[in-house]
Amino acid sequence: MRIRLQRDIDRLKKQVVSLATLVEERFRLAIRAVECRDADIARKVILGDAEIDQKEVDIEEECLKILALHQPVADHLRFIISVLKLNNDLERIGDLAVNIAQKAEVVASKLDLPIPFDYVTMSQRAGEMLEESLNSLVNLDLHLAYRVCAQDDEVDFMKSAMQLQFAEEIRKAKGEHIESLIHLFLISRHLERIADHATNIAEDVIYMITGEIHRHKGFEYDRSEE
Amino acid sequence: MGTKPTFFWRFYPTSLLIVLLSLITMFWYVSRILAEQFTERAVNELVSEAHMAQELVGDRFSAQNAPEIDAILKNLGRHLSSRITVALQTGVILGDSQLDLAHMDQFFDRPEIKEAFSGKTGMATRKSLTMNATVLFVAIPVQNQGNTIGVVRAASPEISFDFFQWTRVPLFWILLFGLPALLSFYWSRKLARSLHQYQTAAEMLTHSDLEHRLNERDTAEFEALTDAMNTMSAEVHSRIAAILRQRNELEAVLSGMLESVMVVDIEERIVRLNKSAERLFRTSLDKVKGKTIQEAIRHTELHRFVEDTLACGDPLEGDIMIIGPSDVFLQARGSTLRDTRGNVLGALIVLNDVTRLKTLENIRRDFVANVSHELKTPITSIKGFLETLREGAWEDRENAERFMDIMLKHTNRLDAIIDDLLSLSRIERDAERGEVLLDVGSVRDVLELVVKEAKEKAKDKDMTVDFKAPDELVARINPSLLEQALMNLVENSIKYSDSGKTISISADRGPDEIIICVKDQGYGISQEHLSRIFERFYRVDKARDRKIGGTGLGLAIVKHIVHAHGGRIGVESSPGKGSTFSIFLPAGLGSAHQTLRK
Numbered sequence: 001m002r003i004r005l006q007r008d009i010d011r012l013k014k015q016v017v018s019l020a021t022l023v024e025e026r027f028r029l030a031i032r033a034v035e036c037r038d039a040d041i042a043r044k045v046i047l048g049d050a051e052i053d054q055k056e057v058d059i060e061e062e063c064l065k066i067l068a069l070h071q072p073v074a075d076h077l078r079f080i081i082s083v084l085k086l087n088n089d090l091e092r093i094g095d096l097a098v099n100i101a102q103k104a105e106v107v108a109s110k111l112d113l114p115i116p117f118d119y120v121t122m123s124q125r126a127g128e129m130l131e132e133s134l135n136s137l138v139n140l141d142l143h144l145a146y147r148v149c150a151q152d153d154e155v156d157f158m159k160s161a162m163q164l165q166f167a168e169e170i171r172k173a174k175g176e177h178i179e180s181l182i183h184l185f186l187i188s189r190h191l192e193r194i195a196d197h198a199t200n201i202a203e204d205v206i207y208m209i210t211g212e213i214h215r216h217k218g219f220e221y222d223r224s225e226e
Numbered sequence: 227m228g229t230k231p232t233f234f235w236r237f238y239p240t241s242l243l244i245v246l247l248s249l250i251t252m253f254w255y256v257s258r259i260l261a262e263q264f265t266e267r268a269v270n271e272l273v274s275e276a277h278m279a280q281e282l283v284g285d286r287f288s289a290q291n292a293p294e295i296d297a298i299l300k301n302l303g304r305h306l307s308s309r310i311t312v313a314l315q316t317g318v319i320l321g322d323s324q325l326d327l328a329h330m331d332q333f334f335d336r337p338e339i340k341e342a343f344s345g346k347t348g349m350a351t352r353k354s355l356t357m358n359a360t361v362l363f364v365a366i367p368v369q370n371q372g373n374t375i376g377v378v379r380a381a382s383p384e385i386s387f388d389f390f391q392w393t394r395v396p397l398f399w400i401l402l403f404g405l406p407a408l409l410s411f412y413w414s415r416k417l418a419r420s421l422h423q424y425q426t427a428a429e430m431l432t433h434s435d436l437e438h439r440l441n442e443r444d445t446a447e448f449e450a451l452t453d454a455m456n457t458m459s460a461e462v463h464s465r466i467a468a469i470l471r472q473r474n475e476l477e478a479v480l481s482g483m484l485e486s487v488m489v490v491d492i493e494e495r496i497v498r499l500n501k502s503a504e505r506l507f508r509t510s511l512d513k514v515k516g517k518t519i520q521e522a523i524r525h526t527e528l529h530r531f532v533e534d535t536l537a538c539g540d541p542l543e544g545d546i547m548i549i550g551p552s553d554v555f556l557q558a559r560g561s562t563l564r565d566t567r568g569n570v571l572g573a574l575i576v577l578n579d580v581t582r583l584k585t586l587e588n589i590r591r592d593f594v595a596n597v598s599h600e601l602k603t604p605i606t607s608i609k610g611f612l613e614t615l616r617e618g619a620w621e622d623r624e625n626a627e628r629f630m631d632i633m634l635k636h637t638n639r640l641d642a643i644i645d646d647l648l649s650l651s652r653i654e655r656d657a658e659r660g661e662v663l664l665d666v667g668s669v670r671d672v673l674e675l676v677v678k679e680a681k682e683k684a685k686d687k688d689m690t691v692d693f694k695a696p697d698e699l700v701a702r703i704n705p706s707l708l709e710q711a712l713m714n715l716v717e718n719s720i721k722y723s724d725s726g727k728t729i730s731i732s733a734d735r736g737p738d739e740i741i742i743c744v745k746d747q748g749y750g751i752s753q754e755h756l757s758r759i760f761e762r763f764y765r766v767d768k769a770r771d772r773k774i775g776g777t778g779l780g781l782a783i784v785k786h787i788v789h790a791h792g793g794r795i796g797v798e799s800s801p802g803k804g805s806t807f808s809i810f811l812p813a814g815l816g817s818a819h820q821t822l823r824k
Contacts, residue, residue: 010518013518013521014494014518014520014521017518017520017521017524018520018526018529020524021520021524021525021526021529022526024524025525025526025549028549028550029549035754036754120753134524138521138524139521
């Protein structure tokens with residue numbers, strides 16, 4: 001019984017990591033679609049969402065199956081619970097990637113409109129956070145998970161700064177550009193949301209390892225870093 | 227071994243016990259036989275002595291002759307060690323060789339006497355009070371005409387054969403126990419030691435100390451065993467050496483391969499990666515060994531390929547695109563690994579990095595598309611105007627002149643493109659054959675020429691040209707080519723800047739190269755184009771570029787000229803802020819020249 005539980009959990013872990021990989025790749029493609037104004041890449045991301053959804057459902061079913069069949073305890077239970085939660089976050093990131101790709105498809109035709117915010121830096125930061133949170137999940141790296149949590153504020157701050165910038169740009173903009181600018185602004189919001197979900201994943205990883213619920217403890221991040 | 231007894235302690239006490247038991251049994255048996263023989267001889271002696279006494283007494287055998295008989299016996303007693311007693315059946319003791327007659331009361335109750343009275347030879351052993359020892363008695367009947375009339379008894383202290391009296395001597399014990407103990411100790415230990423040697427040899431073998439050889443040749447069996455062990459160890463040695471050699475060869479082949487090789491087991495756990503694969507996935511085998519491929523290498527298409535390979539069982543081929551900061555295109559070949567019975571053990575994945583090929587293919591495709599476009603546009607335009615003129619427009623003088631002006635402009639453009647193409651191919655050809663003439667010359671002179679020309683051209687757009695360079699700047703250059711390259715850069719800077727901006731041309735001497743920079747405050751080039759702008763006919767912004775003009779070959783020519791000088795070219799740019807093109811020329815020969823002048 002014990003061995004079968006371990007085997008099921010191993011398989012579950014494989015599924016989760018595979019979903020995480022898929023989501024990370026979709027995110028990167030979506031970013032690139034914006035960067036290169038490439039509608040083809042954007043469409044690829046949009047069409048691929050069904051696969052992510054299917055994987056999410058599979059993982060949830062697997063979790064429920066393990067819970068019902070094995071009634072796991074202690075760290076196994078924590079693992080299942082965390083997986084259930086971060087499964088959600090991963091799927092949401094996949095959705096946000098699709099949202100970004102949809103905006104990218106619209107913006108792709110407007111070649112003469114420069115992206116008015118520091119898109120590359122922001123997407124890189126969000127991408128790094130996502131990558132690090134997934135690394136902390138794969139390697140069960142507590143230190144890395146804490147670091148991801150500490151980075152969240154940075155992206156939030158970037159988004160707030162951009163909000164002001166956008167307001168100004170939209171005020172200046174001529175009629176046809178306003179729509180595109182709104183799309184671009186939404187992309188920055190999506191990036192910020194993705195960073196939030198990456199933070200959630202890192203928090204779930206912390207719970208998985210320590211059993212301690214780490215949400216809403218922002219002020220402690222700095223201390224744990226020391 | 228732990229709690230188990232050692233061979234020595236099992237063997238030594240047993241052998242000692244066997245030796246002692248057999249020794250004691252033997253001694254006991256021998257002593258028994260000897261004791262019997264001694265008694266028999268003693269009895270015979272007594273019988274013959276009794277007969278002698280009977281002969282001496284002879285006819286005087288009657289109660290009246292008792293004193294005489296007693297005297298004879300006493301006489302005899304002086305010579306014999308045994309005691310002789312003569313008695314009548316009627317209960318009268320006639321004489322005794324040692325004792326007075328008065329002391330013998332129970333004589334007739336003795337069993338040997340009773341037996342002798344019944345006509346047989348009587349015999350008995352008992353403790354005699356009178357002689358104070360264990361005494362052997364023999365009585366013979368004295369017969370007269372068939373009737374027993376008396377008895378002659380001979381008695382002597384029993385000479386017992388008491389072998390065990392030896393046990394009272396310490397030396398006996400020392401010999402009895404000590405010698406066997408010592409000998410069996412010695413042999414047991416020798417045997418145990420021999421066995422121990424085999425154990426050591428076997429242990430050495432398992433610890434892969436393969437040079438160890440046994441040398442134990444005491445007996446035929448040991449010799450055979452030793453030979454067998456030595457042969458085995460030599461055999462194992464040679465096989466392990468062969469395996470090691472093969473493994474090292476394989477390792478060398480694998481790590482020397484340009485292709486990335488990855489082996490996974492049936493559970494998709496990574497078994498090995500070669501050096502190239504470690505580089506490709508930016509990881510190391512130590513870190514990922516035993517982890518599933520999903521955990522170790524996060525690329526969906528690769529996961530899928532591994533899954534397919536394991537599931538399908540036949541060799542598989544496919545293209546994999548790895549999405550990352552920069553995309554990598556891989557050609558993958560997968561095949562399953564099977565054991566001798568055909569069960570799938572895992573999969574072998576060989577990945578070939580075709581990113582470069584793919585990029586080259588893209589460049590070629592874009593080139594063909596672009597070159598057709600660049601040539602086709604003016605031709606179409608010229609053709610269209612020619613046809614219009616031919617159909618009568620030439621009669622409308624005003625329009626005809628305008629048309630011809632446009633046609634001339636397009637022809638000039640075609641001419642320029644073809645000129646550029648020709649000079650590009652010439653530079654390329656010369657550089658390939660090493661025919662580009664390079665002479666030691668002053669870079670500053672070239673730069674001054676360029677600056678003068680640049681100022682002239684910048685006037686139209688009201689731009690200023692800064693110039694800064696050290697006085698003495700020498701390198702091996704082809705002045706006219708270098709001037710062409712720099713002019714191309716300067717023209718680009720002017721073209722892609724708004725009016726009133728500044729272009730700065732500077733040169734400096736690095737540790738082993740000369741750096742020439744052309745910096746503008748123009749529109750800039752965004753990141754994704756930077757790696758491709760030196761390609762022929764590559765356009766950053768297709769609409770704007772054509773409006774501005776230019777052949778699309780300028781930067782390609784610059785690149786080739788710089789390469790012909792053995793240098794390299796770099797560019798930094800940020801959109802909206804301007805670009806900096808830097809040419810790095812090797813200064814090695816220049817400095818050699820300078821040292822010559824010193």
